[in-house]
Amino acid sequence: MIDFCVLGSGLAGSTIANLLKANYSIQIIDKAKGIGGRASTKKLNKLIKFDHGLQYFSPKSRIFKKFLKKMLKKKILKIWEGKHLDFSLKNKLESEKIIGIKGNNDLNKYLLKKIDVINNQEIIKIIRKKNFWELHSKNNLYYARNLIITFPYVQSKNLAKKYLPNKLLKLNVKMSPNITLLLKEKRSTLAPFSSIKLNDDIISWISYENSKNRFRSNENYWTLQTSLKYSMKVINKYKKKKSYYSNQIKRKFSNMFGLNNLNLKIFKLHGWKYSFSENKTDLDCYWSSKIGLGICGDWFLGANAESAWLSANKLYSKIKNPPKV
DSSP, X not given: OEEEEEEOOSHHHHHHHHHHTTTSOEEEEOSSSSSOGGGOEEESSSSOEEEOSOOOBOOOSHHHHHHHHHHHHTTSEEEOOSOEEEESSOOOOOOOOEEESSOTTHHHHHHTXXXXXXXXXXXXXXXXXXXXXXXXXXXXXXEEEEEEEOSOHHHHHHHHGGGSOHHHHTOOOOEEEEEEEEEEEEOSSOOSOSEEEEOOSSEEEEEEGGGGOSOOOSEEEEEEEEOHHHHHHHTTTGGGGHHHHXXXXXXXXXXXXXXXXXXXXXXXXXXXXXXXXXXXXXXXOEEETTTXXXXXXXXXXXXXXXXXXXXXXXXXXXXXXXXXX
16 A cells, blocks of 8 residues: 555645655546646647646745756756746736746656656545545545645545544635636747736736747747636636637737737637635645645645645645654
8 A cells, every 4th residue: 555645746746746755655646637737738739838827937935946946957947038028017026937848847747757647537535444545536446544635725625624624624715717728820920029917808928839949830829818807707607618718818819919810720728717826824734644634735825836836845844744742
């Protein structure tokens, strides 16, 4: 039986699994087809990829800056060059933007090297036995001495509510959605920027995928993310009208830049129902050594990838050095 089963291969899950692997047997289970969680990369083909979730790393804390610097030296990550324009009027100062060499899930893949990862398996029920966990997917059973959940707050709470204390169940966590549209364009010219932040009613972020210098193509590729207001409006209904909403976002984009709408082709529309947390809690993670249950994720500490990484590190420190009773 394995020592730790980690649910989710996002940055929190990848980080805690990597930290634990030196001293324990580890298994990752993820419902998605690939590794990365909200840092997942969508492939148009073997050459062309889109970062349709996490857009970049922009470290704030000294410890995360040091970690990313190490990943830059190992050539897992690189600096995203070019002009990054901000018309959002928020005036938030950011350090340099850091991305994966091949895709923004490169970091997750690196951290999970030599760790057993099971994809396409959604755990729908967990049961604590005398000294181990029994994990149920639709078709399989898994067993582990300890369990770590790295899902967004609502999903974590729903799965483990029977085993969680009231302080965790009653946390005030507000998770917000995001809609992402991936486009390819018959090129008329190269874009003069790498990314744009906007204060628009529909589009809040534009990423020019060609600017990441991961591929060469005679077409332009775009990742568009929608505003919070628009995302909240359509997140629960976009799946039934994907063509309608895809074209609505596409038209807004083409009108912004005077592009020929006929040259823009829709590749994929994707919704993240629990994309980020609008607030943070007074906890950094959760660990119960009594039943071997841990939870970590960005929503404990904030709304970005750095928060997920910090939460996982906090959880590891509690597992490694449990408080004396």
